[in-house]
Amino acid sequence: MKIFFVAFSIFILLLASGCVNEPVPQPNQTIQQNNTTNGNQNVQQNQTTQQNQTSTFMLPGFKRFDINKSGFCGDTVCAGSETQESCCADCGCASGQKCWNNSCMAASAYEQASKTGYTITISGKGNFSAPMMTVAMPMISENFVTWHQFFDGSPHIMVYSPASWKAVQLTSKSNQLSPYAYGSKLVWLDQSVMNDQNGMNIYYYDAREGIEGFVTSRASGKTVPKIDSNYIVWAEMVNNSKEIFLYDLASGKETQLTHGESIPSTYYISGNYVVWSTRDCNVPQGKPCKTGYALYDIGAGKLENFTEVKGLDTYCYDFQGNDLVYGAWESDSFQSSAEMVSQIVMFNVNSKTERTLTGSKSFKSCPRISGNLIIWNDSRNNGSLYSYNLGTHEESNLVNLTPGFYQYDVFGNTVAYVDSFSSSGMNLLVLGK
Numbered sequence: 001m002k003i004f005f006v007a008f009s010i011f012i013l014l015l016a017s018g019c020v021n022e023p024v025p026q027p028n029q030t031i032q033q034n035n036t037t038n039g040n041q042n043v044q045q046n047q048t049t050q051q052n053q054t055s056t057f058m059l060p061g062f063k064r065f066d067i068n069k070s071g072f073c074g075d076t077v078c079a080g081s082e083t084q085e086s087c088c089a090d091c092g093c094a095s096g097q098k099c100w101n102n103s104c105m106a107a108s109a110y111e112q113a114s115k116t117g118y119t120i121t122i123s124g125k126g127n128f129s130a131p132m133m134t135v136a137m138p139m140i141s142e143n144f145v146t147w148h149q150f151f152d153g154s155p156h157i158m159v160y161s162p163a164s165w166k167a168v169q170l171t172s173k174s175n176q177l178s179p180y181a182y183g184s185k186l187v188w189l190d191q192s193v194m195n196d197q198n199g200m201n202i203y204y205y206d207a208r209e210g211i212e213g214f215v216t217s218r219a220s221g222k223t224v225p226k227i228d229s230n231y232i233v234w235a236e237m238v239n240n241s242k243e244i245f246l247y248d249l250a251s252g253k254e255t256q257l258t259h260g261e262s263i264p265s266t267y268y269i270s271g272n273y274v275v276w277s278t279r280d281c282n283v284p285q286g287k288p289c290k291t292g293y294a295l296y297d298i299g300a301g302k303l304e305n306f307t308e309v310k311g312l313d314t315y316c317y318d319f320q321g322n323d324l325v326y327g328a329w330e331s332d333s334f335q336s337s338a339e340m341v342s343q344i345v346m347f348n349v350n351s352k353t354e355r356t357l358t359g360s361k362s363f364k365s366c367p368r369i370s371g372n373l374i375i376w377n378d379s380r381n382n383g384s385l386y387s388y389n390l391g392t393h394e395e396s397n398l399v400n401l402t403p404g405f406y407q408y409d410v411f412g413n414t415v416a417y418v419d420s421f422s423s424s425g426m427n428l429l430v431l432g433k
Helices: 002-015 106-114
Strands: 036-038 062-064 095-098 103-106 117-125 135-140 147-151 154-161 165-170 176-182 185-190 199-206 211-214 225-226 231-238 240-250 255-256 267-270 273-280 291-297 300-306 316-318 323-329 341-346 353-356 362-368 373-380 384-389 395-400 406-411 415-421 426-430
Touching: 036 095, 095 106, 103 106, 103 415, 106 231, 117 147, 117 154, 135 176, 135 415, 147 176, 147 415, 147 426, 154 176, 154 185, 154 426, 199 231, 225 267, 231 267, 231 273, 267 316, 273 300, 273 316, 341 362, 362 406, 373 406, 384 415
Parallel strands: 036 255, 135 406, 176 225, 316 362
Antiparallel strands: 062 211, 095 103, 117 426, 135 147, 147 154, 154 165, 176 185, 185 199, 199 211, 225 231, 231 240, 240 255, 267 273, 273 291, 291 300, 316 323, 323 341, 341 353, 362 373, 373 384, 384 395, 406 415, 415 426
């Protein structure tokens, strides 16, 4: 299962990579090259007093859209014809009431309803011939569940609002995929205005502020972008080398974080840190490369180039605050599938200490973390999603799935998952409070 999962993860990254041509500007849209600072061990960045706010000026390549015309119920903005009666998800409710399934109810009834967990299917499987690609890449933020889904042979960005219980197709042009969400902000890979059919660029969309546009316009292969607060991070090919870039939405400043010092794999951004898994292959002949991570401190503008973490799965891990969470093998060698045992481990990047969270004799991989909740793919029951609560130290079986490949994410008490070999499409599991 691990080999299949990792192979498919690599396939997704390769799909999102490639050489791209310069974007073709749309009417009334100006796309300009951003100024890029080449950072190294000490990357200097201009700091602003608005790092936790959306920029009030229009960044190069961005444009405004009319929220009254383009908005949707659940986009966090009460606009157009929306009212408390038609869309309490955006417009709220009267005093003493709360919004549930886009209807106002007494606060006491809301509290009772929210105590009970439930599972719903929020989207079908679309109509693409490859079953594992039809509905893919679920991500959850405070406001949205987002994923890409194929219609008529092309991927489009889908958004579901847990507040309104409504799903909408956000994009209508061809080839937009791999979305990532933070609050009301979304980023995704976009090929809609590219000449090169294998090329992707990065698109930004803020439902609350009514701002959208391409983040960069360079002709270079890019992989899945990720966003946290006012920062976007991604990887792209530079002189045949995969490098990590950071974009500041408050200032429009772009910074290249790596320059061939390491071989970056999966990357994340959380708070003040950008982290990416990497390998150090400067080892004696015949010895395997060391696995570890590199860490960039946005506030200090400093790069910690490599810290070894034995057993780190460089493709399937997650990062929150100061902690890496990953699945690590109990043994470096095994003779049968029964011996393929791994545990969920948390590594603190400040103290450089680790602790093992699980103990059962099963294969565990690709954890995701949000607050106190960690979920992962587990081999028990022929394939399941399990969880671990950092506050209560309790482990739970969330859902049994069809043996095969799964994609999932977690935010708060909500889990989004795709069971790729079933017909259930995108599913939402809301845990009781």
